[in-house]
Amino acid sequence: MTSFAIQSFGCRVNQAEAFLWSDELQNYGMKYVNDFYDSDLVVINTCTITNRADRDVRSFIRKVLRLNSEAKLIVTGCFAEQAEKEFENNPKISYFIRNSEKKNLVPLIVSSRKKIKEPKIVPYRSRALVKIQDGCDFRCSFCVIPSVRGKSISVEKDKIIPQIKEFVHRGFKEITLTGIHLCLYGLDLKPRSSLLELLKDIELLEGLKKIRLTSLDPRLLNWDLLKYITSSKKICPHFHLSLQHASDNILLRMGRRISIEDYQVILAFLRKNSPLSSIGADIMVGFPGESNDDFDRTYDFLEKSPLTYFHVFSYSPRKRTEAASWKQVNNKIKKERSALLRELSKKKNMDFRRKFSGKECTGIVISRGSSESQILTSNYFKVFVPYCPFEKKEEVRLRIENVTETRTEGQIIT
Numbered sequence: 001m002t003s004f005a006i007q008s009f010g011c012r013v014n015q016a017e018a019f020l021w022s023d024e025l026q027n028y029g030m031k032y033v034n035d036f037y038d039s040d041l042v043v044i045n046t047c048t049i050t051n052r053a054d055r056d057v058r059s060f061i062r063k064v065l066r067l068n069s070e071a072k073l074i075v076t077g078c079f080a081e082q083a084e085k086e087f088e089n090n091p092k093i094s095y096f097i098r099n100s101e102k103k104n105l106v107p108l109i110v111s112s113r114k115k116i117k118e119p120k121i122v123p124y125r126s127r128a129l130v131k132i133q134d135g136c137d138f139r140c141s142f143c144v145i146p147s148v149r150g151k152s153i154s155v156e157k158d159k160i161i162p163q164i165k166e167f168v169h170r171g172f173k174e175i176t177l178t179g180i181h182l183c184l185y186g187l188d189l190k191p192r193s194s195l196l197e198l199l200k201d202i203e204l205l206e207g208l209k210k211i212r213l214t215s216l217d218p219r220l221l222n223w224d225l226l227k228y229i230t231s232s233k234k235i236c237p238h239f240h241l242s243l244q245h246a247s248d249n250i251l252l253r254m255g256r257r258i259s260i261e262d263y264q265v266i267l268a269f270l271r272k273n274s275p276l277s278s279i280g281a282d283i284m285v286g287f288p289g290e291s292n293d294d295f296d297r298t299y300d301f302l303e304k305s306p307l308t309y310f311h312v313f314s315y316s317p318r319k320r321t322e323a324a325s326w327k328q329v330n331n332k333i334k335k336e337r338s339a340l341l342r343e344l345s346k347k348k349n350m351d352f353r354r355k356f357s358g359k360e361c362t363g364i365v366i367s368r369g370s371s372e373s374q375i376l377t378s379n380y381f382k383v384f385v386p387y388c389p390f391e392k393k394e395e396v397r398l399r400i401e402n403v404t405e406t407r408t409e410g411q412i413i414t
Helices: 012-027 051-067 080-087 099-109 145-149 157-169 195-203 223-231 248-254 260-273 292-304 331-354
Strands: 003-008 041-046 072-077 093-097 128-131 174-178 210-213 238-244 278-285 309-314 360-367 373-377 382-385 395-403 408-413
Touching: 003 012, 012 041, 012 099, 012 128, 012 174, 041 051, 051 072, 051 080, 072 080, 072 099, 080 093, 093 099, 128 157, 157 174, 157 195, 195 210, 195 223, 210 238, 223 260, 238 260, 248 292, 260 278, 260 292, 278 292, 278 331, 292 331, 309 331, 331 395, 373 395, 382 395
Parallel strands: 003 041, 041 072, 072 093, 128 174, 174 210, 238 278, 278 309, 382 408
Antiparallel strands: 360 373, 360 395, 373 382, 395 408
């Protein structure tokens, strides 16, 4: 039996694609394995959002080529075009597939195979991911995504609902909805729809316990949507926003078309109406023109905000973007500022998690071992438990017992 492995870099959209490919390839009798260095085929779904992402992809491709000389590789995703230039003469790489051609990936692999009846599918992840949207209609001065993924394209509801029903039938209790810009969902469809309309339909599905949303763009968060996601019993109390910065000067240079005051209003609403929720944000440091004052404003904003964590990354010049030609911030300064924000994020996150010490909550089993298992709570705590009688994908109740800077520990309540 031909075995395959999938390595997905970058965003949740890539993970959702990998999840679907894994299912489809197993439907044709192929065997999914976790070991990239002992598989017949390795599919690499790449990312190019930063220089570091590029380096990680290059390093992984070279490592697989070195340690698994018998495997065939397929490279796809946002870095595929660049990878083709760098690795085009390597015979071990069968295809370089751009984002616009991803629909051809599975057919290329299974062209000589037939579907099998009732395959035993090993899930790619313990939580099912469903891509509902791709691409972006914005033109932020720093971002390469519109160039590599194109304009916003929504998946029709009559394709999304059956996919979720199938996952529920297979025992998944939590579904994660992914998209490059979730809030753009439905605006390109005919008739026009919206993320709010889709969520209302998904909530009606029997057997589905939880719906988790990936990154939300604050520029597109209208009040009806905000009210709905904070009052829903099925939508996880975990909201991640693509803030990027907290200086009006830098936001203007980024082309973000939103103000700090708008941020404050949205974050205050989320915290007031969903007091137990984790609220995260993407934050960029070292954007061209970022002064000490710009950074200080951002630090002060984040420190005082109800945010419970933030993903910090340094600006990387990207080809085909406006900001790449602007005067750059010194790399040493970028590292210093990044370190300060990451330390602040650790402190805020630990302080927030400690509020739940001794309290009960629900979560999904995401990892199960003989001596330790991991539970992901609805509000995005990864809790380590010493014993778990439940299988992966199951929803469980647990009690938070110990919180440190790096770990949250608890016990399953049976």
